[in-house]
Amino acid sequence: MxxxxxxxxxxxxxxxxxxxxxxxxxxxxxxxxxxxxxxxxxxxxxxxxxxxxxxxxxxxxxxxxxxxxxxxVRGDFGTSWRNFQPISEQIGLRVPVTLSVVLTATLLAALLGLVIGVASGRRPGGILDRCLKFASVVLFALPGFWVSLVLIMWFAIQLRWFPAVGYVSPDESVLGWLRSITLPSIALALSAIVMVAEQLRNGFFEVANQDFVRTLRARGLSTRRITVHVLRNASPAALTVLALTFVGLLGGAIVVELVFNLPGIGTLTQSASQIGDIPILLGLTVVTIVFVVIVNFLLDLVLGWVNPKVRDQ
Known part of the structure; x- marks a missing residue:
């Protein structure tokens, strides 16, 4: 190991x-x-x-x-060409905003994708399974900014449940922080939920029809225990998709942050790109790649624990 x-x-x-x-x-x-x-x-x-x-x-x-x-390599990315402020400080202020939204969206994708994927895999061809296939086509076709605008119109302007724009730090108000990241997280998570659910559904259905599952049923194991065994064998593909989803959400956060006016790394990337502030862009690239490396490393550890054969690759 x-x-x-x-x-x-x-x-x-x-x-x-x-x-x-x-x-x-x-x-x-x-x-x-x-x-x-x-x-x-x-x-x-x-x-x-x-x-x-x-x-x-x-x-x-x-x-x-x-x-x-x-x-x-020492964590000093220099100063911005626009305002000559330290880049590390600017990124450090914005990373928590983006991570708040992306991690919440990833958590929603993992939990809801798990529930929907297992339920669809246990009853292939059922109503939920057909709805999942329909949602996978529709949500992938809808642009992220359009979904964000619809959420703002429904839940922020009409129902007034959440703020339309802006970000509240958890140091100021935990409830305000949760309300400010809810709509952006949902906007990011919708397509990710369908992606994880569909991958888990396919893996669950494939594993559930293997011989060892029939043997477990013949031995009289409960449906819950059989589901656990099937889920463990079907989870590697879904975990890989979830890790890729996290990386993709980091890129998708740019559009969502612009729509919801969040002071994250997405808006910083957009403003730096407009004026050609290369040090800012390089600093953001390094930080993003560090996140990607960490996520891939954690994924490999989990896959190595779930499937010992992975350790020999």
């Missing part, structure tokens, strides 16, 4: 280094000269050149990379 953990840690670190280094050069290649976005198109060439020298963009790209990378 220790060898399995070490292999997964090493692969995660390699992934982090490769994506981080690649993101640096791709960002500079895609954005090119950021001074027009920072100063405006009316800026004079002398002003742009002065800003380039101030930001260190007049140095060779490899020198810029090593300067950034040597600080980034």
């Amino acid at each position: 220790l060898t399995f953990i070490v292999r997964r840690l090493v692969s995660g670190i390699v992934l982090l280094l490769v994506v981080t280094c690649g993101s640096f050069f791709l960002a500079h290649l895609a954005i090119g000269d950021p001074t027009p976005g920072l100063l405006g198109n009316s800026a004079k060439p002398a002003q742009r050149q002065a800003l380039r020298e101030k930001l260190g963009l007049d140095r060779p790209l490899l020198v810029q990379f090593w300067d950034w990378f040597s600080h980034a």
Whole structure:
């Protein structure tokens, strides 16, 4: 088991280094000269050149990379090109907002996906199973911003159960925090619930028709115990989908945060992209990849516990 953990840690670190280094050069290649976005198109060439020298963009790209990378490995992502504030502090203020929404959405997807998937898998072709197939087509076709706007109109404007926009820190009010993240979390979770439920339904149905399940029924085991055995064998695929869902929700949070006006990393990414603030974008990329590596590592540990054969891969 220790060898399995070490292999997964090493692969995660390699992934982090490769994506981080690649993101640096791709960002500079895609954005090119950021001074027009920072100063405006009316800026004079002398002003742009002065800003380039101030930001260190007049140095060779490899020198810029090593300067950034040597600080980034220590958690120092430099300062923003827009306001010259420390990037680590800006990201640190916004990460809890995004994680609040994404983790809540992932939890909803896991719980509701489990219930719906098992219920559909136990009665294939039933009403719930047909509704699941219909929902999978409809929800995947609906854009996230449209779903968010519908939730705002129904539950915020008409019913007034939740605030339409804004974020309340749990330090200020736990109830206010829960109310402020409920609609964004639901908007993110709807398609994820269907995805997890459908994957679990397919796995449950496939495992339930295997020979060992028939043997368990012949031995007189209760339906509850048989369901536990089937669920454990069907869970790896659903867990993988759930981990991928978490990663996907991090990207989908950009749209939801813009609609609900949440001060998370999504809105920070959008504003930094508009002006070409490369240090902010690189810092956000590193933080996101760290989350991806952690989630994949935890997934591997869970899969290794559920299915010991995974440890030999």
